[in-house]
Amino acid sequence: MRFEPRPNPSKIMVLMSPVIAIALTSLVAMVIFASAGLNPFEALLTFLTAPLADIYGLGELLIKAAPLVLIGIGLAIGFRAGIWNVGAEGQLTVGVIFSGYIALKYGPGDGMWVLPVMVLAGAIGGMAWAAIPACLRVAFNASEILVSLMLNYVASLWLSWLIFGLWRDPAGFNFPQSEPLAPAALFPTLIEDTRANISVLFALAAIFAGWLFMSRSFAGFQLKVTGLSEGAARYAGFGVRRAVWIGMLASGAAAGIAGVGEIAGPLAQIFPTASPGYGYAAIIVAFLGRLNPIGILFSGLLMALLYLAGDLAQMSLGMPSSITGLLQSTMLFFLLTTDVFIQYRIRFQSSNRQGASS
Amino acid sequence: MIDQALPIIVATLVAGTPLIYAALGELVAERSGVLNMGVEGMMVVGAVTAFVVMMVTGSLWLAVFASMLAAMLLALMFAVLAVSFRANQIAIGLALTIFGTSLASFIGKPYIGMAIVMEPSSASMLAARIPFLGIVLSQLHPLTWLSWAFFAGVWYFLNRSRTGLILRAVGESPTSAHALGYPVNTIRYLATLFGGASAGIAGAYVSIVYTSLWTEGLIAGRGWIAVALVVFATWRPGRCFMGAYLFGGATVAQLFAQSAGIGLPSELMSALPYLVTIVVLVLISRNAALMRLNVPASLGKPFAAEG
Numbered sequence: 300m301r302f303e304p305r306p307n308p309s310k311i312m313v314l315m316s317p318v319i320a321i322a323l324t325s326l327v328a329m330v331i332f333a334s335a336g337l338n339p340f341e342a343l344l345t346f347l348t349a350p351l352a353d354i355y356g357l358g359e360l361l362i363k364a365a366p367l368v369l370i371g372i373g374l375a376i377g378f379r380a381g382i383w384n385v386g387a388e389g390q391l392t393v394g395v396i397f398s399g400y401i402a403l404k405y406g407p408g409d410g411m412w413v414l415p416v417m418v419l420a421g422a423i424g425g426m427a428w429a430a431i432p433a434c435l436r437v438a439f440n441a442s443e444i445l446v447s448l449m450l451n452y453v454a455s456l457w458l459s460w461l462i463f464g465l466w467r468d469p470a471g472f473n474f475p476q477s478e479p480l481a482p483a484a485l486f487p488t489l490i491e492d493t494r495a496n497i498s499v500l501f502a503l504a505a506i507f508a509g510w511l512f513m514s515r516s517f518a519g520f521q522l523k524v525t526g527l528s529e530g531a532a533r534y535a536g537f538g539v540r541r542a543v544w545i546g547m548l549a550s551g552a553a554a555g556i557a558g559v560g561e562i563a564g565p566l567a568q569i570f571p572t573a574s575p576g577y578g579y580a581a582i583i584v585a586f587l588g589r590l591n592p593i594g595i596l597f598s599g600l601l602m603a604l605l606y607l608a609g610d611l612a613q614m615s616l617g618m619p620s621s622i623t624g625l626l627q628s629t630m631l632f633f634l635l636t637t638d639v640f641i642q643y644r645i646r647f648q649s650s651n652r653q654g655a656s657s
Numbered sequence: 658m659i660d661q662a663l664p665i666i667v668a669t670l671v672a673g674t675p676l677i678y679a680a681l682g683e684l685v686a687e688r689s690g691v692l693n694m695g696v697e698g699m700m701v702v703g704a705v706t707a708f709v710v711m712m713v714t715g716s717l718w719l720a721v722f723a724s725m726l727a728a729m730l731l732a733l734m735f736a737v738l739a740v741s742f743r744a745n746q747i748a749i750g751l752a753l754t755i756f757g758t759s760l761a762s763f764i765g766k767p768y769i770g771m772a773i774v775m776e777p778s779s780a781s782m783l784a785a786r787i788p789f790l791g792i793v794l795s796q797l798h799p800l801t802w803l804s805w806a807f808f809a810g811v812w813y814f815l816n817r818s819r820t821g822l823i824l825r826a827v828g829e830s831p832t833s834a835h836a837l838g839y840p841v842n843t844i845r846y847l848a849t850l851f852g853g854a855s856a857g858i859a860g861a862y863v864s865i866v867y868t869s870l871w872t873e874g875l876i877a878g879r880g881w882i883a884v885a886l887v888v889f890a891t892w893r894p895g896r897c898f899m900g901a902y903l904f905g906g907a908t909v910a911q912l913f914a915q916s917a918g919i920g921l922p923s924e925l926m927s928a929l930p931y932l933v934t935i936v937v938l939v940l941i942s943r944n945a946a947l948m949r950l951n952v953p954a955s956l957g958k959p960f961a962a963e964g
Contacts, residue, residue: 302742304961383747435935439943444694444747445885446938449931452878460924579755586748619766624759631752632734639742 302643312641317587317598320633327629335618342616350607358493362565363606365502366391366557366574368599370581372509373553375590377546379513380522381529384547386432386447387554388578389454390425394555395562395573396458397424402562403466403477403569406484413483418501418559425555426548428454433547437540443547451578459571466569477569486563498560502599505553509592518545554578575606576624583631602627665912667796671867673905675700675859677804679883680890680897681811682855687887688815689848690828690955693735694750696856697880698757699728703860705761708871711773717865721800724861725854731757732853736846743959754880762873772870798866800858807855812894824848828953831960841960856880878931885934889941891951900937907933 328346329339350356370387377384384390398421405413432446459475468478486496513519525532525542532539557577562569584602588594609623679696686693707724711717735753738744778799785795794802815821824844826834831841863879864871882904890897906913907930914921942948 383751385751435939439939440945440948441935441938441942442885442888445881445888446935448881449878449885449934452931453928456924456928460922463924464922582751582755619763621759621762621766625763628752628756628759632756635738635744635749635752639738639744643742 300645300647302639303646305642305644308641309644312637313589316637316641317589317594317634319637320587320630321601323633323637324626324630328626331618331622332616335616337616345615346608346612347604350604350611354490355493356607358490358495359607360600360603361490361493361495361499363603364599365498366560366577367581367584367602368502368595369498369505369553369557369560370550370577371584371588371595371599372505372592373550374581374585375588375592375595376509376512376519376522376549378585379526379590380542380546381526382543382546383444384429384432384447384550385444385582386429386450386578387550387581388574388576389447389451390428390551390554391558391561391578392451392454392458392573393424393428394421394558395424395569396454396461397421397427397555398559399461399466399477399562399569402480402484406481409481409483411483413481414486414563417484417563418556421555421559422552423555425551425553425558427551429547429551429554433543436543436547443543447547455572458569458573462569462571475571479568480562484563485567486560494565496560496564498557498564501556501560506592506596509595512549513592522546554581580624580627583627586631587634663792665909667793668909668912669902669906670793670797670801671905672908673902674798674801674804675862675867675879676883676886676901676904677808677859677898678855678862679859679880680886680901681808681894682852682859683883684887684890684892684894684897685811685815685824685855686848686852687956688828688892688953689824689845690831690953690958690960691736691740691845691849691852692746692750692957693732693739693753693849693852694747694884695731695735695753695757695880696852696883697876697878698754699731699853699856700757700860700863700880700883701761701876702731702757703728703857704864704875705765705768705860705871706857707861708768708773708864709764711865712768712771720865721858721861725857728857728860729850729853732849732856733846735853736849740842740845740849740959743961746957746959765871765873768871769873770870773865775866775869798862800862800866808894808898812898815894825953828955831955835960835962841962845960856883859883882930882934885938889937891941891947892953893951903937904930904933 325343329343332342333339351360370391374384374387398417401413401417401420428450429447431450432443435441435446436443462475462477466477468476486498489495489497489499521532521537522542522545524535525537525539529539558573561574580602584595584598587598587601588596605623605627609620612618612622613620679700683693683696703724706727707720710723711720714720731753735749739746739749780799781795785791787794815825823834823839827839827841827844835841859879860876864875868875886897886900886904889900910929911923911926914926
């Protein structure tokens, strides 16, 4: 058996690779269940279907999928151009800080304008935080990967400084949390009897805008060319600098708005930790969705389901909820492994050494 | 004066130690042309493995050995995809970090909040008797002493040994190295595994010696700082060694500030290592000529022998 490069990348494998990765991850999940003394099939079925048994569960799925899809699409725009923003978690956090300021200061005033301004502030916060690595990359050639990642830690410390200090709820029994957000600063619910709110609409809008940008706009085409070959892009006069700015700012804005969705939605309050790692999980969402808006919709829903399933496994099976992250990242690794077969195929006969088994 | 300076010196040396291991390991991998951004993931897995093995067996050296093996396993996953199958090294490295972090928090869950009690080793009692230096040495763990030997070894290997020369040739021009008959990808595998083992020790040092307990987020970006440190050092071991202590100093800046009576928010002090990393990256990267001169020419580019 040997691997040989395909003359052309396999289009079928591009689509099949995520499916195979999901199947393999299910196998790993079953092994984990079996080792915990459960019936692997039953456990997997319960794990994946029970969270969606009622309308409330569906709402929870949407509310978790919305930020993942939103950030995933933002990241995909950059990833396509070879711009690696790994700072979405920090950009989300700064989105929380900016919009949280508006919410805490003007929310009690009950103005209709509070929510739109919060969304705007969140987007500006995310973009401002993403502008730092973009600017340092463009002006000084500093790696946007390392800078954006370092800023995740800085943003998180900034938020904790606020919550442990200025923003701490005086009536909160000294817990590190802000005052509960005023009703004017909360997103209206979208579906009755659930917590699903209008952040779902933001995600849908992002899918449409992402599709429009990536496959229908000239700038999207330029970004794609930049990702495929920097040399070709430069030759055609498509600036890498512009790609850096577009890629970073788009994902920064998306992450910032996702941050608004967290505090104006399920949290309804500001805590020192802004998200359960959506900024990192969205990297997996983007890859699993093949950097394609429709693909990202599906992968976002799947990743959201894994969050719900993890909570369920913790409550009913007594497993650590970190099983969510483990399965999500296992899926990413399987995906990158099966992606090898986009470029390679397996030949079962050795071409130069007949009969040799290797 | 010495009474005030001593804890700061010791704390800087302690905080710099994991960076020495992790960054020098990554430096060797990068000199062979492999850009493994998964150092953070390998360190976290090394840290949790060492902690669990230490808890179960009580043997420090077994724990360190196990952490090296575990991190090497991750490095092997990286090498198969990135070296053999020429996948995008940045994507695989990122995946390795995400995977390692999740795996470690899954494995480490039952151990959260447990602590290791370290007895001063007989070696450090002996070291205390060394005149002048003994007072510092005895407060440092043997793994810190070993990091100096580790540095010397890496320096000698890269700059003075024939094998090191071949490794550098592979990183600079894999095509020429291949034409001369050197197994490019085998050398890259070995360099990647070496980077993995080093990240494993670095992780073990953090969980066993530095904090002596396991919590999530224990590594806190040290793996990424190590990657940045290699750039800062312009791929030279000597600068990498000194840089590790610079960052170690930034990590314990809180102590400096306290002894000087400066009252800054603790969050700002905690953010210092990350901010220093950014500033230093900018200062080094802005000099395009310096970067071009020093970066291994094939860094991040996979190699395949044609025909």
